[in-house]
Amino acid sequence: MAVIEATDLGKTFRVRRRAGRLRRRVEDVVAVTDLTFGIERGEMVGYIGPNGAGKSTTIKMLTGILVPAHGEVRVNGLDPSRRRTEVARNVGVVFGQRTQLWWDLPLVDSFDLLRRVYKVGDGAYRESLDELVELLDLAALLEVPVRQLSLGQRMRGDIAAALLHDPAILYLDEPTIGLDVVSKARVREFLSKRNAERGTTVLLTTHDLDDIEHLCKRVMIIDHGRLLFDGGLVEVIERLGEERTLVVDLAVEAPPLSVPGARLVSLDGTRQRLAFKRSETSAATVIAAVAAAAEIVELTIEEPDIESAIRRLYESGL
């Protein structure tokens, strides 16, 4: 049975804009429209799309913060906006850009407060806390006031806070934003472990394709409030991540390079950019061809930027 179900879900905001000196014009802005999907227990789904695509609006409707303009949501069979508190008992949410911890209090005090707000029993709390402290490596941070934690530490604290009441569903909104490589890896490792061991259903929004690659088998892509794609990760990588770019700095200025299977994107002094498709050629082949033609000083490979890839996807109509 699907734990999260959305049917023809939509949200429209009424916005007042200035029109002339005093007059305001009222406009309806569609944030999300005709969204239909189901997420099964234990699934880990990546939810991606450009800024303003409707990701947060969707999550806010799934949690009951926003009342849908049309359509239906069911979380564990309940309508979140009407039975918000009941739904909340089974849901944990992490907003990467905002903390739910008490700024001036030691981390452990925030945990204790949340335990009491969620009415978690003593035994269950101890067990939950011990496990989270160990897996997220929080032991040394428990007595530190939250305002003194680094971003990565705070994020781990926030993730623990969202899971203290052992929710069956976890929504993560940009959980790795601003984190260094080590912290990112740690968060990802924890999430996949939690999912595997407890069967926690996870819906993850992110701008970081790496997050998705590490965690999700299924991806939903949204843009302009519409669901463009809902399917396997493999397929997405093939479609979205197909074109990569080789950036080379040459020792001396050279005429435009011509490499089979790659096309020149730009030429700026000694720097040239070549785009190539994963399916047609490999990075090694392209680099070898360039090296044969000119002396390379420096090179980097740019992976496709998710936003522009999604735009392309949107324009081409998947």
Add this chain to the structure above:
Amino acid sequence: MLDTYRILASARMRSDLQYRVSFVLFTLSQFTVTILDFVAILILFGAVPALAHWSLREVTFLYGLANLSFGIADLLVSPIETVQQHIQTGTFDRLLLRPASPIVQVIADQFSLRRLGKVAEGALVFGIGCRVAGIHWTTARIALTALSVVTGSVIFSGLWVLTSCVCFWWVEGREAQNALTYGGGFLAQYPLGIYGAWLRRLLAYAVPIAFVNYFPAVYVLDRHDRLGLPAWASFAAPGVALVVVIAAAMAWRVGIRHYRSTGS
């Protein structure tokens, strides 16, 4: 619900205690600022023998009842006005994600014992008023006086919640709200008779501040200037309080469903 209030309010107090000196100074200043209102009344009575036929002793009782009720509401419920900041900065989302009443969470999050300064001032003047106003204490008068403190606090509290709901539609509605809550609290310090007819009607029927202290005081002080209302007006405060609470609860429910959250 009370449990959540207690838990979150004690967390706020622990945070506040990191700044002890400011805590003491603020409490004292609250007491001082509020008592200046009463000093103004004393000065006024230096010039006139009575206000709308109310003596200084009677006004002391009236004032004390108003400020004690207002102080209790201010201490326990007034932080609801910070819902405006929560909405503006986006932290209101956070509160809606927890399985607890958002009203309780908003209030408890900004609970501060500093506001005891106001309660102390109200209690002090009220105590003096009870002694000096020349009241013939009967069981009914004692009961009505005690009950009025409760119903008065409830009416002010309800008004605070009700006016805070404005920001679900109009985020900068704070000033309009202050006019009703603080303004109402101030108007209640004087006998209703000094106001013009339209303001009297406003305070009796629209923003029912008159039921906080004026109508109960008329009975307790054995006066008869009910301004055209029947005798039962002195005992109507519980009903009025109930109406205000229901109106506030309904406005809050509608407001929450109307809430639009902020970007991402």
